[in-house]
Amino acid sequence: MNDMTKLQPMPWKTTVDESKLPPLPPIPRRRYLDEDFYQLELKHVWRKVWLLVGHETEYEKPGSYRLLDLDLAPVVVVRGKDMKIRAFLNSCQHRGATVLKEKEGCAPVMSCQYHGWTYSLEGKLVGVTQPDTFPHLNPGDYDLPELRCEQWGGLIFINFDKEAQPLREFLTKSVLDRYSPIFESPLRVVWRHAWDFNCNWKLPTDAFREAYHIETIHKKTVFQMIDCQRATTDMNHNGHDTITVPYWPKQAMQEGEWDAIPVLSKLAPLPLAATPEFTANVIEPNIFPNFSMAFQGVGFPIFSFWPVSVDRSRVEVLWLGVDWGDAPKSAEWETLIAGSSIVAEEDLGNLMSIQKSLAADPDKGIPLATKEIAIYQLHAEIDRLIGPENIAPELRVPDILRDFYA
Numbered sequence: 001m002n003d004m005t006k007l008q009p010m011p012w013k014t015t016v017d018e019s020k021l022p023p024l025p026p027i028p029r030r031r032y033l034d035e036d037f038y039q040l041e042l043k044h045v046w047r048k049v050w051l052l053v054g055h056e057t058e059y060e061k062p063g064s065y066r067l068l069d070l071d072l073a074p075v076v077v078v079r080g081k082d083m084k085i086r087a088f089l090n091s092c093q094h095r096g097a098t099v100l101k102e103k104e105g106c107a108p109v110m111s112c113q114y115h116g117w118t119y120s121l122e123g124k125l126v127g128v129t130q131p132d133t134f135p136h137l138n139p140g141d142y143d144l145p146e147l148r149c150e151q152w153g154g155l156i157f158i159n160f161d162k163e164a165q166p167l168r169e170f171l172t173k174s175v176l177d178r179y180s181p182i183f184e185s186p187l188r189v190v191w192r193h194a195w196d197f198n199c200n201w202k203l204p205t206d207a208f209r210e211a212y213h214i215e216t217i218h219k220k221t222v223f224q225m226i227d228c229q230r231a232t233t234d235m236n237h238n239g240h241d242t243i244t245v246p247y248w249p250k251q252a253m254q255e256g257e258w259d260a261i262p263v264l265s266k267l268a269p270l271p272l273a274a275t276p277e278f279t280a281n282v283i284e285p286n287i288f289p290n291f292s293m294a295f296q297g298v299g300f301p302i303f304s305f306w307p308v309s310v311d312r313s314r315v316e317v318l319w320l321g322v323d324w325g326d327a328p329k330s331a332e333w334e335t336l337i338a339g340s341s342i343v344a345e346e347d348l349g350n351l352m353s354i355q356k357s358l359a360a361d362p363d364k365g366i367p368l369a370t371k372e373i374a375i376y377q378l379h380a381e382i383d384r385l386i387g388p389e390n391i392a393p394e395l396r397v398p399d400i401l402r403d404f405y406a
């Protein structure tokens with residue numbers, strides 16, 4: 001047995017009294033299938049809200065960059081000479097070729113491979129090949145289009161909407177108060193990975209918004225550690241929520257086959273991990289629309305879910321751990337990441353067959369348990385942003401949980 005077995009559950013005050021919930025209308029299956037609805041999501045959700053794209057430690061020095069190959073638009077996130085991290089469309093303003101091609105790297109300038117136009121790390125057009133062939137060009141009109149880019153601690157978010165509310169307002173005060181101590185701590189990227197699936201982006205998103213599946217899908221892994229039947233949900237405005245799952249009491253802790261559990265006690269935790277809320281529970285915040293994590297004291301995976309088309313999606317995991325400074329990276333991380341990948345594959349293994357089965361009988365609805373209210377909340381927030389009047393009546397999910405939002 002390991003130190004985790006000493007943890008005792010603490011009562012967590014949830015904002016949602018499940019006995020007071022109204023009946024939840026089933027979620028129409030066509031929301032995962034319908035091209036028009038998908039286009040509404042792109043326009044009113046994905047191009048309007050803040051989207052997590054990485055952690056500042058991935059951008060070590062001026063010129064460090066990463067490309068985001070999104071269905072929404074090609075984007076480059078790059079650290080400038082002034083050390084500020086910015087996001088631009090990866091689209092040369094001459095005839096649209098990409099200004100950086102490798103998925104990540106470090107470049108002194110952004111230089112288009114087509115005809116060689118060059119942009120500074122701050123997005124200014126600084127070089128036009130054979131400038132005398134453009135006698136009427138005003139270079140100031142052709143800087144790279146910049147996207148909004150703001151940080152929450154070390155986390156970097158972008159927004160395609162120039163008029164969007166500031167990131168911190170979008171996150172809401174209760175989310176900031178609760179989780180800023182995590183994201184403002186010294187963290188480091190331990191692992192980054194991506195999977196592509198033939199399914200709508202909401203299927204993997206839904207999978208991280210309930211603990212109902214833990215006892216079955218994760219029976220040999222996380223279920224050994226946490227008691228999903230006592231999971232609670234609290235919901236915030238703007239579509240954010242948290243699932244809180246208590247650790248088993250000592251006497252009920254299982255001796256499982258999942259060797260990630262003993263590793264947790266061998267790595268240095270964040271100070272916050274010693275507070276009662278975090279010693280008693282695995283805390284799983286979901287930040288709307290596409291960011292889910294499971295805080296485990298020494299670090300956590302952040303899963304992001306991206307649309308590729310109506311029936312294709314990409315799931316990215318960004319595994320952040322407590323920064324180990326100049327010390328060598330502990331071998332324990334490998335064990336933990338391997339254990340975490342098993343869990344991810346358990347979560348994601350069903351998705352493509354679910355998509356097919358929804359498509360095979362598209363007019364049904366998906367009934368939700370009280371333990372699945374965060375899924376309902378996700379869908380209701382999507383509709384709030386699209387505007388119900390823009391959605392076919394048979395596809396709508398009415399916002400009936402508003403009174404439960406903190």
Ligand code: FES
Nearest residue numbers: 092094095112115
């Ligand atoms: S498209 Fe970039 S220089 Fe021509």
Ligand SMILES: [Fe+2]
Nearest residue numbers: 207213218347
């Ligand atoms: Fe899961």
